[in-house]
Amino acid sequence: MTGSSPRTVFLDVDGTYADHGTVPPAHAAAVRAARRAGHRVLLCTGRPVSMLTDHLLDAGFDGVVASAGAYVRLDGAVAEDVRFPADLAAGVLALLDAHDVAYLLETPDAVYGPVGTDVRLLRRGAAAPPEIADVLRMPGDLSGVSFAKVSYFDSPVPLDVMRAQLGSRIGVLPSSYADTGTGSGEIHLAEITKAVGIEIVMRHLSSPLSDVVAVGDGHNDLEMLQCAGTGVAVEGAPPGLLAEADLVVPGPAGGGVAQAFERLGLLG
Known part of the structure; x- marks a missing residue:
């Protein structure tokens, strides 16, 4: 599977590009080589940009889709920054506090x-x-915090119950981290997905979605693989994600991103 025309690559972080924040040297080298070959490479992550360390960004990227699509930065400029409306934010906090759920805004x-x-x-x-x-x-009082997404853990409430109680305007997914347990998850605006962030980037570039290569391993990567011209899933990903993939590669320990770039002809 090869191709020489310029592509735009979107890489999930945890479990795909990095393992618990550690980037394999082969992955960083592949990103640098693909960019030298004329392709664009962006991180596309559930993490907020505040949790993207220098180490994760060290290879150099053309932009970031963060907070699972709510925040987009391309070529140094912020193109999107969506936050929870005040009424929905208050409802989320009230529910989490009522059940003594631990959470991060x-x-x-x-x-x-x-x-x-x-x-x-x-x-x-x-x-x-x-x-x-x-x-x-x-800070103690969180009522004034304007947030894009919530990660929660230590929840006594099952995910399906949490989803039903929050209502249709809010989405709830299992956590992006494989080892956080069944009491963990992510709360987001229902209309915001990684695919939304990708579409914003491609509109700015005046490029079709057929030029997109998306690589991911988690529940919040489903929409981005569905919208991409080429979808790459990591071994052990949820069945629904594997079903959308054109290519399946190993996780970070096996250098899967580097393998994908080579097989797709992105390395020059």
Whole structure:
């Protein structure tokens, strides 16, 4: 499977480009080589940009789709920054607090949690990304925080029940992190997906979605593989994601991104 025309590649981060924040050297090298060959490469992640460390960005990227499509930055300029409307934000916080769910409100500048969130994260050990500690804020009153997405954990409420209680304007997905357990998930605006962010980028570039290569491994990657001209899934991804894939590659430990770039003819 090869191709020499310029493509725009969107890479999920956790479980795809990186493993618990660690980027394999082969993945960074593949990104640099693809960009030298004239292709654009962007990260497309559920993380907010506040949790994208210098190490994750070190290979150099043409932009970022963050917060699972709510935030888009292309060539250094912010093209989209969608936040929860005030009424929906208040409803989400009220439900989470009523059930004593631990949560992080994700923004481009920081992540915010109730007082004691740091202790609850510490109890989880390696399951919590270390990048959170540097950007976590716990001001006490969260009512004024304007957020794009919520990550939650330690929930006594099953995901389906959470989804039903929040209503149709809000989406709830299992966590992007494979080791966070059944009491974890992500809350987002129902109309916002990674595909929305990709479409914004491609409109700015005046390029068709057929030129898109999307690589991912999680539940929040489904729409981006569906909209892409070429979809790449990581081994062990959810069945629905694997069904959408044109190509399946190993995870970060097996250098899957580098393999995908080579098989798709992106390395020059």
